[in-house]
Amino acid sequence: MDGTPIFGELRDLFDKAPGRFHTPARSGADPRIAAGNADRPPAKIVIAGGRGVGKTTFVGSVSETAPVTVEAATNLGRITLQRDLVLYLLGTSEPSQAAFAGALGAVVLVDPRRVEDAFATITYFERSAVPFIAAVNVFDGEVVHELDELREALALGPDVPLTPCDARDPESAAQTLRELVSYTMNVSGSDHSSPPEIPA
Numbered sequence: 001m002d003g004t005p006i007f008g009e010l011r012d013l014f015d016k017a018p019g020r021f022h023t024p025a026r027s028g029a030d031p032r033i034a035a036g037n038a039d040r041p042p043a044k045i046v047i048a049g050g051r052g053v054g055k056t057t058f059v060g061s062v063s064e065t066a067p068v069t070v071e072a073a074t075n076l077g078r079i080t081l082q083r084d085l086v087l088y089l090l091g092t093s094e095p096s097q098a099a100f101a102g103a104l105g106a107v108v109l110v111d112p113r114r115v116e117d118a119f120a121t122i123t124y125f126e127r128s129a130v131p132f133i134a135a136v137n138v139f140d141g142e143v144v145h146e147l148d149e150l151r152e153a154l155a156l157g158p159d160v161p162l163t164p165c166d167a168r169d170p171e172s173a174a175q176t177l178r179e180l181v182s183y184t185m186n187v188s189g190s191d192h193s194s195p196p197e198i199p200a
Contacts, residue, residue: 014085
């Protein structure tokens, strides 16, 4: 995956901000082991949202390995950006799991036909210290509603990026990851070690 063009800009973002993000795990490391290694925590991004919104599809479209199920994550994928820079994607409907502490950011996938399914997840991240963006999953190649209308329906703050994303398209998913990483570089860092309870 080192030479995959769709990840070029993502690599550049990490290269431009050494020390801004957590030290990633070495390529080939077992993420279930690396996630608990305080000395070398992996670079982790949470892909969250309601059931059936496209989390598995998103992770699978950009992961260099088939998504696998682990104890905390519904789906886990991996992108090797450099030989010693590995990014793990953790797909989940329950982002309050302790294993997600220390994630550099989150993508909240939104189904525009069922925006209410995203409310609890968005509320969770608004109350947490984890930067997040919202990505509207595109069906049949177009957004069902205008983004401004969706932002209002989601009661999403004006500072939170809202972007269309086709979870089936690797380039679109990679662009969403770039937008998230770029966004995290522009928000103040804070302690992610104690995730709050997800609201009922």
